[in-house]
Amino acid sequence: MSAHQPRVLVCDLIHEDGIALLRQHATVDIRPGLAREQLEQAVADADALIVRSATKVPASVIAAGQRLRVIGRAGAGLDSIDVSAARVQGVEVVNCPDANTVAVAEHTLGLMLTLARRLVAADQSMKAGRWEKSRLMGTGLMGKTLGIVGFGRIGRQVAKYAQAFGMRVLVNQPRLTPELALEWGVEQADLQVLLRAADFVTLHVPLRPETNGLIGAAELALLKPGAYIVNTARGGVIDEAALLAALDAGRLAGAALDVFAQEPAMDSALAGHAKVLATPHIAASTEDAQRSAAISVAEQIIALLRPRRVADTLGLRVVPLSLVVPHESFDAQRAADLAARLDAEGTLINPPVVAERDGRYVVLDGATRTAAMRQLGFPHTVVQIVPADQANHNAHTWFHAISGASPEGLLALLHAVPGLELRELAPEQLRERLQIEQALAGLYTADKRGFLLRAAPDQQHDWLDVLNPAVERYTAWGSVERTLATDMGALKAQFPQLAGLVVFPQLTADSILALAAAGRVLPAGITRFVIPGRVLRLNLPLAFLRGDEPLAAKSDQLDRMLQEKLAGRRIRYYQEPVVLLDE
Secondary structure: OOOOOOEEEEOOOOOHHHHHHHHOOOEEEEOOOOOHHHHHHHHHHOOEEEEOOOOOEOHHHHHHOOOOOEEEEOOOOOOOEOHHHHHHOOOEEEOOOOOOHHHHHHHHHHHHHHHHOOHHHHHHHHHOOOOOOOOOOOOOOOOOEEEEEOOOHHHHHHHHHHHHOOOEEEEEOOOOOHHHHHHHOOEEOOHHHHHHHOOEEEEOOOOOOOOOOOEOHHHHHHOOOOOEEEEOOOHHHEOHHHHHHHHHHOOOOEEEEOOOOOOOOOOOOOOOOOOEEEOOOOOOOOHHHHHHHHHHHHHHHHHHHOOOOHHHHOOEEEEEHHHEEEOEOOOHHHHHHHHHHHHHHOEEOOOOEEEEEOOEEEEEEOHHHHHHHHHOOOOEEEEEEOOHHHHHHOEEEOEEEEEOOOHHHHHHHHHOOOOEEEEEEOHHHHHHHHHHOOOOEEEEEOOOOEEEEEEOOOOOOOHHHHHHHHHHHHHHHOEEEEEOOOOHHHHHHHOOOEEEEEEOOOOOHHHHHHHHHOOOOEOOOOEEEOOOOEEEOOOEEOHHHHOOOOHHHHHHHHHHHHHHHHHHOOOEEOOOOEEEOOO
């Protein structure tokens, strides 16, 4: 092995295409079935480690990897890897959350159909030489209610498939936003409500302390008689003894399990139960999924083994301030106040978050900070760059709840906006017409009227030249609160002086970035970007950004600063996608 060639230790078999890709960049050592002590020895001189579900990677293995830089999971779940120990050691952990999505969702629907139509019993009956058509009565999926516990990638794909069968879909997911529920056509419900209402329940949550035993005796007792439960997540999510008791009691029509608390489940009472359809953890085992996972983990490991700046791994970059552009309006007074504070404190606490578009860095979060630094005359700034496709996936739209003197006063103000046309519609028609007619916005008034806001046909300027003044006028006229709610009764209870609710069409990140790169801005307070992996508490001294040094020199200085931070403190990682660089 040449001195510069990294070594990749593969401890579970992955698709040959992934191995072939790795071998173009590294020495690959394939050693499946290692005991923990053997793994600790084998990993000592490995730069990367690849596992699937069979190989466990505890803290002792990570500590033994003196050169270990990255652990790759050729699949989605990370419960077999001590991620916290890896972070403490500065070892990256990567996985392939998208690779298995379709395979697991397909398996889930297959299990549901097999349970509902009693396909295993029908097959066994035929093989025994019997024709029991009348005995093998099943149930359909159309019109039934599916409860999905966990609405990540797999849960969403299951919802899509279930809706194609005509099922109503309830979802239990912490922090499920209303816009996400609307986008996927599902209903949000707390766990107890979901369990009481569902004909089928399917589990798609990771195994964590808070989800271990999530479905126990109390939860199973809430299921309606004759309900089915499916688990393709992790065996520990269900209390297996409680499930066995519920099946024996006859409350449940059946269960389908691809995962078990202890695997392999060779002598499992559950797997052998007459009402249980059992498969040996094969939901992700398709040729397509395994190839996709192998290639994905190989690509990530190759990228991480290449020499990179510390700043690059966090998405941080020093860029010319002249190329940083806002996508929305900002309050000039707030920018001036922040400029005075930055000048006095000399520290940038949190970097603006940007996405690249057409040679510009479009600010997704931090327009006021950017404006303040521009007022102070900085030639450069530090930004955190997120991929445009990630921004697009996490772009959402706020609505504006406007409190003021009266609905009539709000309407009079809007009628006076040049180029703005208000057309009255029944409130229940607004959302549909808003999309069909590509209107600027819809207005629900507190006195139960609805109006479509459009640019007048003879308007000389484009839609932003009409929308921006409209928002500026009602913001100056009353008090504006951003909201995701559309229930006027609930909003009036929250805002007693509510005059109206303005709803905007959903904007894509692509359209927002294109407008910003062209020098156009949206009104303030419409867009909402949920950015995973935020870098917070950077606490960066601003003095080095003020100087006349070239960009490359400042980039080198940023990297040295980050190396010192990482060497002097542990980076703290939370389940929420936030990175803290200072306490």
